[in-house]
Amino acid sequence: MAKLSDKQIRIWGKRISNSDRKALNSLFRSLYPGLINFAAKYNSNRAIIRDIVQESFVALWENRSRIDPNGSVKAYLYKTVRNKSLNYIRDHSKETVGLEDYEPLVTDSSFNIGSSDKKEQKLSDLMRKWIEELPGRQREAFRLSRFEGLDHDEIAGVMEVSPNTVNNHIVAALKFLRERYDIYKKQETKDRTL
């Protein structure tokens, strides 16, 4: 499916704040798969993930009159899903887990055995591993920006920090990844010359 323009989402947001249920349905259809995948970074149980995302849409509807119609309903939904996911982790773990400590699940482990493009394969796996190594907040900001397509202001809204902090997180994450990549490249060259 084609990516929806931010403008379309804004129009739906406006209609939702005017109690238009049809707009909520349209928004749901376009953002649901993305939010399910986002929630999956915090939880592995499909039923719980679906419940959390659905609850977030219900919350959006119930709070529609308090929502800034010019603000981002997308950011609102991501923020709600994130908060509900973190609450779930907090309520269902024996010790209290701080956000800095929690380890998200690595949901991707599909190896294409027999792939001719071994080097590419290896790099993407390494890249995933490096992203996992990032500190919690950096990793979150980076993922929201790189993979969920949120802009800095939206991420700031989701993570409840300033856009400046978001920028710092993403810069730090990119620099960290670059460092790892440089080491990897050096190793590669060495391997080849051996």
Add this chain to the structure above:
Amino acid sequence: MKNDTSDKYQKNGHKDFFGQFSGKEKDDLKEMWELSSQAETSTIEVSDQEIEQDLAAIQERLTKSKAPDIKWRWFAAAAVLMLVLAAGLLFVPQTVTAPRGEIVQTTLPDGSVVELNSGSQLQYNRLFAFANRDVSLEGEAFFSVESGDHPFIIEANGSAVKVTGTQFNVRSWDEDPDQKTEVAVTEGEVQFYPVNTPKRFVTIQKGELSSWIGSLEELTTPKPVEVEKRIGWREHKLLFHEESLRTIFAELERRFNITIELKAQQLADETLTAFYNNPKEAASVLKDICRVKGLRYAKTVDGYRVYK
């Protein structure tokens, strides 16, 4: 779609993001950003059936929790009352809305009559007919304007129509990707101009149409059209002349108060010409469109899904 670029950092308005770096660092980090795309893990497939199922689940939860905002409504009512007292009734706009699925007719304080197409909204202030005759429109409406002391001015999507006594149709949907405003005159003449440059007006005569797209500077030169077709909606007709599927589906959504999800977005700009006298349901129209365009459709909780 229009604003899509392959680089998410550009599309997201952080085009300045890499501007904070320079030289080798800039190139290095840019390259890293591109490379990191391969780490994307979008592993969970969500099928259309699942989406519909879960949407239905939400619908149920929402009907259970109806009228959630009573406290808020009281607060809003109190706030409005304060405002009314403070502003002495003058600055609270009057709003007339035609719900989706309905056509609404209203008579303004100066005797002018406005017919609003489904899903449209008209606003005017309390000084209407005393100090001015300014209204704003979102959507489509047919105006029969009485002559009066003040010019009758309609604002829509950054454009304006100025008249004295005449009949005409204004079509200006917010959800139109071009934010296009179309004015077709059936009686008399009107002046049509961008709000910011009133001097660049065109005069539209009876039987003519002119349009304006917000991103362009020029209005189109008024040219003769079959204006009756432009106002067929008043008799519940559906008339599409070389319209895009995007526009046609938006029209059906408003007319029948449904949602139509087009799964084949690449076809959104395909055009079609069709005419219906008084279609009773969306399905009969959809059936024809799908046959012509080689598409299929299926019922959803609140409308239809159209797919290849």
